[in-house]
Amino acid sequence: MGLKSKDLISIKDLDRNELRLILDTAESFKEVGARDIKKVPTLRGKTVVNLFFEPSTRTRTSFELAAKRLSADLINIAVNSSSVVKGETLVDTARNLEAMQADLIVVRHPCAGAPALLAGKMASAVINAGDGAHEHPTQALLDLFTIRERKKTLEGLTVVIVGDILHSRVARSAIHALKMVGSSVRVVGPPTMIPREIARWDVEVFYQYDEALKGADVVMILRLQLERQGRSLFPTIREYADLYGLTARRLAMAKDDVLVMHPGPINRGVEIAPEVADGISSVILSQTTNGVAVRMAVLYLLSMGARADEQITRSSDAPTPRARTGEA
Amino acid sequence: MGLKSKDLISIKDLDRNELRLILDTAESFKEVGARDIKKVPTLRGKTVVNLFFEPSTRTRTSFELAAKRLSADLINIAVNSSSVVKGETLVDTARNLEAMQADLIVVRHPCAGAPALLAGKMASAVINAGDGAHEHPTQALLDLFTIRERKKTLEGLTVVIVGDILHSRVARSAIHALKMVGSSVRVVGPPTMIPREIARWDVEVFYQYDEALKGADVVMILRLQLERQGRSLFPTIREYADLYGLTARRLAMAKDDVLVMHPGPINRGVEIAPEVADGISSVILSQTTNGVAVRMAVLYLLSMGARADEQITRSSDAPTPRARTGEA
Amino acid sequence: MGLKSKDLISIKDLDRNELRLILDTAESFKEVGARDIKKVPTLRGKTVVNLFFEPSTRTRTSFELAAKRLSADLINIAVNSSSVVKGETLVDTARNLEAMQADLIVVRHPCAGAPALLAGKMASAVINAGDGAHEHPTQALLDLFTIRERKKTLEGLTVVIVGDILHSRVARSAIHALKMVGSSVRVVGPPTMIPREIARWDVEVFYQYDEALKGADVVMILRLQLERQGRSLFPTIREYADLYGLTARRLAMAKDDVLVMHPGPINRGVEIAPEVADGISSVILSQTTNGVAVRMAVLYLLSMGARADEQITRSSDAPTPRARTGEA
Numbered sequence: 001m002g003l004k005s006k007d008l009i010s011i012k013d014l015d016r017n018e019l020r021l022i023l024d025t026a027e028s029f030k031e032v033g034a035r036d037i038k039k040v041p042t043l044r045g046k047t048v049v050n051l052f053f054e055p056s057t058r059t060r061t062s063f064e065l066a067a068k069r070l071s072a073d074l075i076n077i078a079v080n081s082s083s084v085v086k087g088e089t090l091v092d093t094a095r096n097l098e099a100m101q102a103d104l105i106v107v108r109h110p111c112a113g114a115p116a117l118l119a120g121k122m123a124s125a126v127i128n129a130g131d132g133a134h135e136h137p138t139q140a141l142l143d144l145f146t147i148r149e150r151k152k153t154l155e156g157l158t159v160v161i162v163g164d165i166l167h168s169r170v171a172r173s174a175i176h177a178l179k180m181v182g183s184s185v186r187v188v189g190p191p192t193m194i195p196r197e198i199a200r201w202d203v204e205v206f207y208q209y210d211e212a213l214k215g216a217d218v219v220m221i222l223r224l225q226l227e228r229q230g231r232s233l234f235p236t237i238r239e240y241a242d243l244y245g246l247t248a249r250r251l252a253m254a255k256d257d258v259l260v261m262h263p264g265p266i267n268r269g270v271e272i273a274p275e276v277a278d279g280i281s282s283v284i285l286s287q288t289t290n291g292v293a294v295r296m297a298v299l300y301l302l303s304m305g306a307r308a309d310e311q312i313t314r315s316s317d318a319p320t321p322r323a324r325t326g327e328a
Numbered sequence: 329m330g331l332k333s334k335d336l337i338s339i340k341d342l343d344r345n346e347l348r349l350i351l352d353t354a355e356s357f358k359e360v361g362a363r364d365i366k367k368v369p370t371l372r373g374k375t376v377v378n379l380f381f382e383p384s385t386r387t388r389t390s391f392e393l394a395a396k397r398l399s400a401d402l403i404n405i406a407v408n409s410s411s412v413v414k415g416e417t418l419v420d421t422a423r424n425l426e427a428m429q430a431d432l433i434v435v436r437h438p439c440a441g442a443p444a445l446l447a448g449k450m451a452s453a454v455i456n457a458g459d460g461a462h463e464h465p466t467q468a469l470l471d472l473f474t475i476r477e478r479k480k481t482l483e484g485l486t487v488v489i490v491g492d493i494l495h496s497r498v499a500r501s502a503i504h505a506l507k508m509v510g511s512s513v514r515v516v517g518p519p520t521m522i523p524r525e526i527a528r529w530d531v532e533v534f535y536q537y538d539e540a541l542k543g544a545d546v547v548m549i550l551r552l553q554l555e556r557q558g559r560s561l562f563p564t565i566r567e568y569a570d571l572y573g574l575t576a577r578r579l580a581m582a583k584d585d586v587l588v589m590h591p592g593p594i595n596r597g598v599e600i601a602p603e604v605a606d607g608i609s610s611v612i613l614s615q616t617t618n619g620v621a622v623r624m625a626v627l628y629l630l631s632m633g634a635r636a637d638e639q640i641t642r643s644s645d646a647p648t649p650r651a652r653t654g655e656a
Numbered sequence: 657m658g659l660k661s662k663d664l665i666s667i668k669d670l671d672r673n674e675l676r677l678i679l680d681t682a683e684s685f686k687e688v689g690a691r692d693i694k695k696v697p698t699l700r701g702k703t704v705v706n707l708f709f710e711p712s713t714r715t716r717t718s719f720e721l722a723a724k725r726l727s728a729d730l731i732n733i734a735v736n737s738s739s740v741v742k743g744e745t746l747v748d749t750a751r752n753l754e755a756m757q758a759d760l761i762v763v764r765h766p767c768a769g770a771p772a773l774l775a776g777k778m779a780s781a782v783i784n785a786g787d788g789a790h791e792h793p794t795q796a797l798l799d800l801f802t803i804r805e806r807k808k809t810l811e812g813l814t815v816v817i818v819g820d821i822l823h824s825r826v827a828r829s830a831i832h833a834l835k836m837v838g839s840s841v842r843v844v845g846p847p848t849m850i851p852r853e854i855a856r857w858d859v860e861v862f863y864q865y866d867e868a869l870k871g872a873d874v875v876m877i878l879r880l881q882l883e884r885q886g887r888s889l890f891p892t893i894r895e896y897a898d899l900y901g902l903t904a905r906r907l908a909m910a911k912d913d914v915l916v917m918h919p920g921p922i923n924r925g926v927e928i929a930p931e932v933a934d935g936i937s938s939v940i941l942s943q944t945t946n947g948v949a950v951r952m953a954v955l956y957l958l959s960m961g962a963r964a965d966e967q968i969t970r971s972s973d974a975p976t977p978r979a980r981t982g983e984a
Binding site for chain 1: 361362363364365366367385386389390392393396397592593594595596613614616617619620
C-alpha cells in the first residue's frame with residue numbers, strides 16, 4: 001500500500017487515510033533513529049536529489065539524513081553552483097536529473113508552484129520542500145506527528161498559529177492538515193500579516209495574542225523573517241516582540257499542558273522568549289527529531305508509489321518520460 | 329584488461345580498441361541504471377574526488393552518481409570553499425588529495441592543460457572533466473555511445489557540429505573521437521567562431537547551416553555561451569538564433585533519421601528551438617542517461633589501470649608517490 | 657576502553673595514556689587506508705556532521721574521508737549555505753543537529769571557545785577542528801603520529817616551531833602535546849608574532865632562525881597567513897621569507913635526520929622553499945595521509961565514549977538532552 005499521488009506537493013494531495021499512513025510509517029522509522037545503527041536498507045540503490053533553489057540547512061539536512069538512513073544515494077544540488085546560472089529552465093534542469101535516473105527529487109524553490117510544475121512534467125516523484133509562500137507539506141506532517149505523539153490524538157484540539165500568516169508556507173500547510181484531522185485553528189498576528197482570503201479558510205482570526213491563547217492545546221509560532229523588516233509589515237522588531245513574542249507570562253493563558261512549536265530557526269527574544277524556547281512546554285527539538293522520521297516515511301512511501309505509477313504508465317498509452325522527450 | 333594510460337586527459341590518450349572497450353563496458357553499466365537497485369559493489373572502498381575549479385551541475389552530478397552507483401566514496405571539492413583561495417598551487421592541492429589515498433581524481437579547470445599537469449605529477453588516476461577550451465573526453469565518449477546505440481554503427485556517418493567551435497572543448501574531443509571511429513565531420517558556425525587551425529583537423533567547414541545539414545546523420549549543437557556575448561563574436565543573440573538556431577524547418581534538410589544532440593544546458597530559442605529540443609529526433613536526455621554509464625565505465629577501467637600501474641611502478645625504479653615527495 | 661572526555665576540544669582534555677591510545681588506534685586504521693578496499697564497518701549507521709564556520713578543504717576533506725572509511729554517514733554543513741545567516745544562535749544550530757541524532761559533530765569556528773561552548777550544551781561528541789587562535793587538537797595528534805612513525809619515539813626530541821605563534825591554533829595544540837610526551841620545544845619568529853604569555857609555556861624563544869635550528873630533530877613550519885599581511889606584523893613578505901623561510905642552506909643547521917613538517921596549505925617560496933617542501937626531509941604529505949588515520953581513531957574512540965557517557969548520564973540525575981530542552 002502506498003500513496004495515490006506520485007508526488008507530495010501539497011497537503012491537499014493527501015486524504016485522511018494517507019495522512020495517517022504517513023504518520024504511522026514515520027513512527028516505525030523513528031525507532032531506527034534511536035538505534036545504535038541508525039540505518040535500514042530500504043532504499044538501497046535509489047537516488048534521491050536535494051534540489052534547493054533557496055539556502056537551507058535544516059530541511060536540506062533533514063532530507064539528507066532521511067535518505068542516508070534509508071541507504072539511498074543522496075545528491076545535493078544548490079542553486080548557486082548549478083547550471084541554473086547558465087540560463088537553463090527549471091524543467092530542463094529537473095528532466096536532466098530524471099534522465100540520470102533520480103527516483104525522488106526534493107525541491108525547494110522561492111516561487112510558489114515550481115514543484116507542481118516539475119511534478120507534472122516528470123515520472124520521478126517530486127517532494128515539495130517549500131515553495132514560496134505556498135506550501136511546505138513535510139513540515140506540517142512532522143508537526144502533526146509531534147502533536148499526536150504528545151497528545152495521543154489530533155482531533156478536537158485548539159491550535160493557535162501566530163505570526164506572518166500571509167507569507168508563510170508553513171502556516172498554509174499546517175492549516176490544511178489540521179482541518180483535515182479535525183482540529184480547530186486560530187490565527188493571530190498583526191493585521192498586515194493576515195491574508196485577505198483567510199475568510200475562506202475556516203479558521204478563527206485574532207489580533208490579540210492573549211485572547212487567542214485562551215484554552216489553546218498547541219501554539220505554533222512562525223519565524224519572523226527579519227529580512228522582510230524593511231517592508232513595513234510592522235514598525236520595529238521590538239514592537240513585534242512586545243505584541244507577538246511568546247513569553248512565559250503570556251503562555252500561562254493557554255492550557256497547562258500546551259505544546260509550543262516552532263519550525264526553526266528561532267529568533268530568541270523576538271517571536272519566542274528564551275525561557276519558553278527552552279521551557280517544559282517546548283517540543284521544538286522533538287519536531288526536528290521527528291522531521292527525519294517523517295521524511296523517511298515520505299521518501300519510502302513515494303518510492304513505492306513511483307514504482308507502481310511507472311508500471312501503470314508503461315502499460316498504458318500515457319507518455320513515458322522517454323517518449324515525452326520525443327525519443328523513439 | 330584495462331586502459332594503457334593511467335589517466336583520461338584527451339581522446340588522443342585512447343586507441344580505437346580502448347574506445348570500443350569503454351563503450352562496451354558502459355553498455356553493461358547502463359543496465360545497472362535501469363535496475364530497481366541501481367548499485368554494484370565494484371568500487372567499494374575506493375575514493376573518488378570531484379575537484380571542480382569551475383561551477384558545474386551536470387558533469388559533477390553525473391560523475392557523483394557514477395561513483396556512488398559503483399559504491400565508491402565520493403568527495404566533492406568546489407573551488408570557492410577550497411584552500412585554493414589560500415594560495416596553494418594546483419599541484420599541491422592534488423598531491424594532498426593523493427596523500428589522502430584518493431584513487432581517482434576528476435578535474436574540471438578553466439585552464440587548458442591543468443588536468444594533464446596533474447596527471448604527470450601523480451600516481452592517482454586523473455580524469456579530465458573539461459579544461460578550458462581544450463578537451464572534455466567523457467562528453468565525446470557519451471556522444472559516441474549515444475550515436476552507436478541509435479545508429480548501430482559509428483562508421484561512415486556524417487556528423488555536423490554547429491556553433492562556437494573555437495572555444496569548445498566539447499567540439500575538440502568530439503572531432504578527435506569521430507575521426508578515430510571513421511565518421512566524417514562538418515563544422516558550421518560564424519567565421520569568428522571557427523578556429524584558424526581547422527585546416528589541420530580534416531573536417532569540412534561550412535558557414536551556411538542549411539548547406540551543412542544536407543545529408544547529415546547527426547547534428548551536434550554546441551551551447552552558445554551567452555556570457556561571451558560581449559566579446560563581439562556575433563552581433564546579437566537574435567542574429568545568432570536566426571543563422572545558427574536549429575528549427576524544425578532547418579532540420580528537414582538533414583536525413584529523416586537524423587539525431588539531434590546537445591551537451592546541455594540548452595538555451596531554448598537560441599541554438600535550439602523548443603520543438604527540436606523536445607522533438608522525435610532529439611536524443612539529448614539519452615545523452616544525459618548515457619553519461620552516467622560512460623563515466624561508470626571510465627571510473628571502473630581506470631581504477632583497474634591505476635592498480636596495475638601502481639604495481640608496475642612499485643617493481644620498477646620509477647619514483648613512487650612517496651619517493652617522489654622526497655620521503656625516504 | 658575509550659576516552660574519559662566525551663569531546664576533543666583541547667589537547668589538555670587528554671592525559672598521556674589517552675594520547676598514546678589515539679596514536680596506537682590510528683596506527684591500526686592507517687593500515688585500512690593502504691588496503692585495496694579502504695573501508696571498515698566500524699561506524700556504520702552513525703552520523704557525523706562537519707559543521708564548518710570557516711572555509712577549509714583539507715581538514716573538512718580529511719574528516720569526511722575518515723568518517724566514510726569508517727562507514728559512517730557524513731553530512732557537510734558550510735556556514736554560508738546555512739541557517740546561521742538567518743540569525744540562529746550557534747548553540748541552537750548544534751542542538752538541532754543533535755536532535756537529528758548526530759553522534760559526532762566536528763566544528764571549525766573563527767571564535768576561540770565556540771566548540772567548548774557547544775560541547776558543554778550537548779550530549780553528542782564534539783570535535784574541535786580549529787577554533788580561532790585557540791586549538792586544533794587533531795592537527796597536533798597527526799603531527800605526533802608522524803614524528804613517532806619516523807623517530808620511533810616522542811621523548812627527548814627537540815622540536816622547533818617557526819612563524820606566527822601568536823595567532824596559531826596549530827602551535828598551541830602542538831606545544832601542549834609535545835610537552836606532554838616529553839619533548840622540548842623551541843619557538844622562533846618575529847617578535848610581533850610571539851605571544852606575551854610565552855613565558856608561562858615552558859618553551860625556549862628564539863628570534864634568529866639559524867640559532868633555533870641547531871640540533872633540531874623536527875621543524876614545524878606554520879603557514880604565513882598572507883591575508884594578515886596588512887596588519888603590520890612584518891614589513892613585507894619578502895622580508896619574512898628572508899628571515900623565516902626554510903631553505904636548504906638553513907635546514908643544514910639542523911640534525912641530518914631532521915623532519916620538516918607543515919600543516920598546509922604551504923606558501924612555496926615564503927615560509928618554505930620548494931627544494932625543502934619536496935626534499936628528503938619533508939614529511940608534509942605523510943602528515944596528510946596520517947591525518948585521515950588519526951581522525952578515524954578520534955571518531956572511533958569518541959563514538960565509544962559518547963555511548964558510554966550517555967549511559968552514565970542516563971543512569972544519573974544529570975540532565976539528558978531531552979530533559980535539558982525542557983521536554984518532559
